[in-house]
Amino acid sequence: MIINQRGFSLIEIIIVIFLVGLTSVSVIINFTRNEQNHNNEVGDFMSNIENAYYTSIISGEVLGLFLDKDGYSFHNFRQGVWKEIISSEYLEKKKFTKDFNVSKGRVRQSNNHILDNNAVLIFPSIIFFPNGFHYPFSFIVNTKDNRIVITGNSPVEYELKYE
Numbered sequence: 497m498i499i500n501q502r503g504f505s506l507i508e509i510i511i512v513i514f515l516v517g518l519t520s521v522s523v524i525i526n527f528t529r530n531e532q533n534h535n536n537e538v539g540d541f542m543s544n545i546e547n548a549y550y551t552s553i554i555s556g557e558v559l560g561l562f563l564d565k566d567g568y569s570f571h572n573f574r575q576g577v578w579k580e581i582i583s584s585e586y587l588e589k590k591k592f593t594k595d596f597n598v599s600k601g602r603v604r605q606s607n608n609h610i611l612d613n614n615a616v617l618i619f620p621s622i623i624f625f626p627n628g629f630h631y632p633f634s635f636i637v638n639t640k641d642n643r644i645v646i647t648g649n650s651p652v653e654y655e656l657k658y659e
Contacts, residue, residue, distance in 0.1 A: 540590075546652055551586075557626060558623065560578055621635075630651065633648055
């Protein structure tokens, strides 16, 4: 006894496969674009830290990186006070994009205690000395999609680890 059984036609199967493939490609492109944007922002952040490092050596001034919830700025240490640098295109205050922030910047300082973002207004997260000396650092960068841990013994030698 054969009942009228009808399956999918070849055209219907091809259309479904095409739509699934198109959706997959758009998801992959969107994910890659977001990751690339975050990589660019991390690259800009680290490039600005490297610029501060070299500026400190060239200018002979002590510089510091200050983080806040919206971004970061560089200050120089003059007459016992940290003063924001506003005259340099590379070292002026930078803002993070809305889905990118450094929530826990930690740096081991000379007295071997850990400073975190609660202390940024009092003490910088990284200090750059004119002789090229600085302390190892580690930042935890939160993005919309993942966490990036930046660690380094030098502003010119650092490692990115995605979690």
